[in-house]
Amino acid sequence: MSVGDAFDEWADDGRDREMEDEHWATAKQLLARMPVEPGDRVLDLGTGSGYAPRAISQAADAGLAVGLDASPEMVTNARSYTDDSDVGFLAGDFHQLPFESESFDHCVSMESFFFATHPEELLAELRRVLRSGGTFYCGVNYYQENHYAHEWADRIEPEMLLWSATEYRSAFQNAGFQLAEQSYVPDRDTEIPPESEFPTAEFETREQMVERYRELGTLLTVAVVP
Ligand SMILES: C[S@@+](CC[C@H](N)C(=O)[O-])C[C@H]1O[C@@H](n2cnc3c(N)ncnc32)[C@H](O)[C@@H]1O
Numbered sequence: 001m002s003v004g005d006a007f008d009e010w011a012d013d014g015r016d017r018e019m020e021d022e023h024w025a026t027a028k029q030l031l032a033r034m035p036v037e038p039g040d041r042v043l044d045l046g047t048g049s050g051y052a053p054r055a056i057s058q059a060a061d062a063g064l065a066v067g068l069d070a071s072p073e074m075v076t077n078a079r080s081y082t083d084d085s086d087v088g089f090l091a092g093d094f095h096q097l098p099f100e101s102e103s104f105d106h107c108v109s110m111e112s113f114f115f116a117t118h119p120e121e122l123l124a125e126l127r128r129v130l131r132s133g134g135t136f137y138c139g140v141n142y143y144q145e146n147h148y149a150h151e152w153a154d155r156i157e158p159e160m161l162l163w164s165a166t167e168y169r170s171a172f173q174n175a176g177f178q179l180a181e182q183s184y185v186p187d188r189d190t191e192i193p194p195e196s197e198f199p200t201a202e203f204e205t206r207e208q209m210v211e212r213y214r215e216l217g218t219l220l221t222v223a224v225v226p
Helices: 003-012 015-033 051-060 072-080 119-129 165-174 206-216
Strands: 041-045 064-069 087-091 104-110 130-140 178-185 218-224
Touching: 003 015, 003 072, 015 051, 015 072, 015 104, 015 130, 015 178, 015 218, 041 051, 041 119, 051 064, 051 087, 051 104, 064 072, 072 087, 104 119, 119 130, 119 165, 130 165, 165 178, 165 218
Parallel strands: 041 064, 041 104, 064 087, 104 130
Antiparallel strands: 130 218, 178 218
């Protein structure tokens, strides 16, 4: 099954909105850090429900916020969630971006980069479509140091890259980006029950849950086009 077909099923089951709810706690922090100025053009790779372009348009008054996704059903849903004329969605593969060179000021990607089958091609394309000084804010919860997420591989059909923080940095640098920042963005919204309620279905101890949400969280790598 292609990645587009797999996520078409998710979109049809309403899991696009579920992902939005799950990712928003850290995604909102990542989006708030982006240096988007009024009128800027911003691209979201693997947009899902399209919450990132919607938020960027509203909060930063971007000139255009575009969400790209391999799943046509995700794109159909994303279009239905907004009537903002500065927001657009299209179906496509992020390894071959259907945009002119240097046509975007910034790019964001939340929980999508690890679906790249050819990450070096994706990064070369991204470097092409971003202007000099443009930024790439890449957030992932599925990464080597976050051992709590490793089991996703058993239940998510498309292959996923399980890179470490170092591997993200190296790949971005090898693609010709400069690194601006790398950090762990904590999820402070997920409620952590008192000690007495452990073990839970997911965590043996409270310390594990604190590590998963408050210490590891989302790995953010920020790259800049020289
Ligand atoms: C886990 S979802 C994340 C969606 C959204 N960014 C969020 O935070 O909720 C990953 C998304 O990436 C998309 N995707 C995976 N591979 C892709 C590719 N090669 N090109 C474009 N989109 C892709 C999937 O269709 C899916 O909607």
